[in-house]
Amino acid sequence: MASDTIDVTYVARLARLNLSADERAAFQSQLGQILDYVQAIRGVDVTGVEPTAHAIRVQNRFREDVTADGLAMDAILANAPQHSDSQFIVPRIVE
Amino acid sequence: MKYLTTIGLEVHVQLKTRSKMFCGCPTGPGAPPNTQVCPVCLGYPGTLPVMNGEAIRLTVMTGLMLGCAISPYSKFDRKNYFYPDMPKNYQISQFDKPLCLGGSVEIDAGGGAVKAVRLTRIHLEEDVGKCIHQARRSGVDFNRAGVPLMEIVTEPDMETPDEAFAFLLALKQMLLYLGVSDCNLEEGNLRCDVNCSVRPEGQAELGTKVEIKNMNTFKGVHVALQYELDRQLEAVRTGERIVQETRRWEPEAGATAPMRSKEQAHDYRYFPEPDLMPVVLPPAQVEAWRAALPELPRQKRERFAAQYGIPEYDARVLAAQKAVADYFDEAARGASNPKLISNWVMTEMLRRLAEREMDIRDCKVTPAALRELAALAEIQAINSNTAKEVFAILFEQGGDPAAVVRERGWGQNSDGDAIGALADRVIAENAKSADDYRRGKEAALKFLIGQVMRLSQGKANPQMATEKLVQRLGRPGGTG
Numbered sequence: 344m345a346s347d348t349i350d351v352t353y354v355a356r357l358a359r360l361n362l363s364a365d366e367r368a369a370f371q372s373q374l375g376q377i378l379d380y381v382q383a384i385r386g387v388d389v390t391g392v393e394p395t396a397h398a399i400r401v402q403n404r405f406r407e408d409v410t411a412d413g414l415a416m417d418a419i420l421a422n423a424p425q426h427s428d429s430q431f432i433v434p435r436i437v438e
Numbered sequence: 439m440k441y442l443t444t445i446g447l448e449v450h451v452q453l454k455t456r457s458k459m460f461c462g463c464p465t466g467p468g469a470p471p472n473t474q475v476c477p478v479c480l481g482y483p484g485t486l487p488v489m490n491g492e493a494i495r496l497t498v499m500t501g502l503m504l505g506c507a508i509s510p511y512s513k514f515d516r517k518n519y520f521y522p523d524m525p526k527n528y529q530i531s532q533f534d535k536p537l538c539l540g541g542s543v544e545i546d547a548g549g550g551a552v553k554a555v556r557l558t559r560i561h562l563e564e565d566v567g568k569c570i571h572q573a574r575r576s577g578v579d580f581n582r583a584g585v586p587l588m589e590i591v592t593e594p595d596m597e598t599p600d601e602a603f604a605f606l607l608a609l610k611q612m613l614l615y616l617g618v619s620d621c622n623l624e625e626g627n628l629r630c631d632v633n634c635s636v637r638p639e640g641q642a643e644l645g646t647k648v649e650i651k652n653m654n655t656f657k658g659v660h661v662a663l664q665y666e667l668d669r670q671l672e673a674v675r676t677g678e679r680i681v682q683e684t685r686r687w688e689p690e691a692g693a694t695a696p697m698r699s700k701e702q703a704h705d706y707r708y709f710p711e712p713d714l715m716p717v718v719l720p721p722a723q724v725e726a727w728r729a730a731l732p733e734l735p736r737q738k739r740e741r742f743a744a745q746y747g748i749p750e751y752d753a754r755v756l757a758a759q760k761a762v763a764d765y766f767d768e769a770a771r772g773a774s775n776p777k778l779i780s781n782w783v784m785t786e787m788l789r790r791l792a793e794r795e796m797d798i799r800d801c802k803v804t805p806a807a808l809r810e811l812a813a814l815a816e817i818q819a820i821n822s823n824t825a826k827e828v829f830a831i832l833f834e835q836g837g838d839p840a841a842v843v844r845e846r847g848w849g850q851n852s853d854g855d856a857i858g859a860l861a862d863r864v865i866a867e868n869a870k871s872a873d874d875y876r877r878g879k880e881a882a883l884k885f886l887i888g889q890v891m892r893l894s895q896g897k898a899n900p901q902m903a904t905e906k907l908v909q910r911l912g913r914p915g916g917t918g
Contacts, residue, residue: 357705359520396513396710402718405491408455411462413476420472422480429471430577433522436569 349374440639441674443667445602445632446594447659449609450587451619452565452627453496458584459564460487460530460714465586467625471579479564479584481526486713489514493586494537494717495727496618497562500588501538502728503616506560511718512537514562514711522578523567531589533708536561537717543592543612544736545604555605556593563587582626588618594633594644599663606630606656611735615760623655630659636670636680645670649684650694662687666694738763746776755784761798762788769805769812778812786829802836803829811839817900818891824848849897854906857890857898861906864889875911883907 351371355362362370416429425432458465461478478485498508515533538560547553567583569576590609596602610621610628621628630653635645650666653659666685673680685694733741735757742753742763756766766783770776787808791798803811811832815825820843828842843849864886865872874882883904890903 357518357707397712397715401715404489404715405494406462406488408457408490408492409462410457410464411476413461413463413474414480416472419475419480427577429473430570430579431472431522433576433578435571435574436522436576 349378441636441671442639442641443597443634443636443671444594444644445596445599445634445663447590447592447596447602447605448631448633449590449592449606450565450629450631451500451590451613451621452625453493453586453588454617454619455490455492455496455586457490459490459493459562459586460584463584467622469581471577472581474581475583480580481524487530487711489714489717490586493562494719496586497537497560497588498719498724499616499727499731500590500613500618501541501560502724503612503731503734504538504541504543504557504560504590506538506541506557508719508724509535509537509539510721511535511716513716514714515708516711517563517706517708519706521566522576523569523583525567525580525583529563529566530711530714531563531708532561535716543605543608545601545608547601547604553595553601555595555601558591558593560588560590563589594635599660599667602632602663603656603660606659610656611758615732615734617732617760629654630656632659632663632666634663634666634670636667636674638674645674646680646682648680648682650687651684651697652687654689658687658689661692662694665692669694732760735760735763742766746770746780748777748780752777752780752784755788756780759798765798765801765805769808773809774813775816778816779809782808782812782829786826786833790830790833802834803832804836807832807837807839814839814843818888818898819843819900820848821895821897854902857894857902858906858910860890860893860898861886861903861910864893865907865910872911883911886911 349371351362351367351374355367355370420426420429420431423431452465455465457463458479461476463474463476463479465474478487501508512532513535514530516528517531517533518528520527536559539558541557541560542554543557544552544554565582565585565587567578567580569578592605596605613619613621613628619627632650632653633647634650635647637643637645648666648670650662653662665687670680672678684697686697687694738757739750739753742748742756743750748756757763762783766779769783770779773779787798787801787803790796791801808829811825811828814820814828815822820828824843828839828848831837831842832839868886868889871882871885875886886907887900887903890898890907891900894903
């Protein structure tokens with residue numbers, strides 16, 4: 344379908360990606376090819392096939408409600424760009 | 439022109455599990471920042487989530503309690519957005535296949551009327567971290583990130599802030615009955631967002647929806663709704679356009695204000711969570727959980743009224759909190775007069791608990807002790823003022839009511855001659871009742887015993903009083 348054109352600029356903004364004009368054009372073309380492929384798949388007869396989110400038939404994988412030790416604080420904060428009072432520090436979030 | 443107001447709620451409930459939704463980190467409140475975190479809930483690359491089966495069970499139990507249909511097939515999805523409280527840049531939630539669909543909550547619509555507020559769905563997701571806003575920056579604590587969070591979404595079935603308030607109270611009561619959450623508002627166990635709109639009477643289509651966030655209490659929901667609906671009514675009356683937006687309730691200002699609308703904030707690009715397999719609950723499992731549902735407030739009220747013969751009003755007060763209901767149930771079971779137990783719990787007990795801000799589960803007066811105290815007062819082994827003093831002592835120290843009475847010499851008089859003299863006096867003053875008894879009317883004896891007790895100010899030993907009266911009156915039917 345021709346209407347399945349991806350707005351690359353919009354998607355890039357949602358994904359916080361800063362794309363150059365060249366990159367936008369490249370992704371436009373690549374994503375277009377993916378959509379064409381999806382279009383081809385749409386031609387397959389799937390009568391009687393239930394939609395699924397997974398390719399393998401595994402379900403109900405649960406764990407028991409038991410606690411386990413996490414990471415030590417210094418190990419965690421070592422990954423923080425900035426920290427203070429055991430908190431990760433980020434630019435002020437204005438609501 | 440008359441306008442109609444419409445309200446829908448989204449209630450987030452932290453489930454009472456020991457560990458988080460997708461990892462083994464503990465969930466308890468009050469821990470220092472970032473001490474209950476691990477690579478999974480911090481969203482480190484390469485980690486994999488594993489579902490906490492208990493969170494699934496608690497959500498399904500809630501759905502069963504609220505009359506939802508349990509989805510035969512349910513799955514998790516990624517809700518994508520960027521915010522510092524979400525280290526993965528997506529929240530694992532449920533989009534098109536939630537665990538529970540439909541259902542309803544009955545609310546008190548005022549004037550004794552009951553109204554059913556329909557539910558759209560209940561789904562399960564992970565809570566996010568907590569941002570602590572400072573002057574120039576924000577701190578993030580991820581202890582809360584990954585705690586199982588159940589979201590209950592209603593249909594736009596409420597029309598007034600009072601109804602929204604009643605819904606929250608009724609829902610909280612049921613959640614506490616089921617024990618799926620602590621429902622502690624201060625700890626943020628229960629959080630609520632509101633959608634509301636106004637439209638002219640006669641218009642079928644709902645007006646433009648406005649979402650309000652940041653209410654920390656049920657009272658806050660009530661006042662925020664009052665403010666916001668008034669604002670919208672004023673706007674439509676003056677011809678101002680209402681825009682679809684999210685507004686923030688600011689308690690200090692007593693007003694709602696638009697939140698800076700995040701661009702494309704509502705395009706979450708949901709897609710199936712590839713790291714989690716679907717949940718397909720066997721019907722037998724769901725039925726086993728249904729069978730394990732506890733008695734709910736309304737059933738308890740009805741049973742209390744039927745089983746113990748107490749008034750509907752009493753039953754409602756006693757069943758309001760599960761812990762109080764359980765206490766009453768235990769004390770009333772086997773009591774000769776359950777209404778007296780009800781009176782004790784509703785007055786002395788609830789008053790003293792309220793004064794101390796105490797939970798009945800921490801009360802030193804055991805159900806058995808209360809039953810005994812009520813019995814002592816009923817047979818007038820002690821008078822009612824003494825009974826209240828005994829209750830006060832038990833409330834502070836615990837113990838056995840009969841022992842308290844004995845130790846303090848508040849007990850009954852067992853002096854045979856003194857009680858005999860009282861019996862003589864009562865027979866003389868109540869000749870008709872005495873005759874009634876002699877002619878075989880057993881009930882008349884109870885009245886006469888009561889009179890002896892009254893004259894002794896409740897201190898006469900009732901058994902001895904009975905004995906003395908019967909000696910003097912002869913056996914019923916005049917044969918003695």
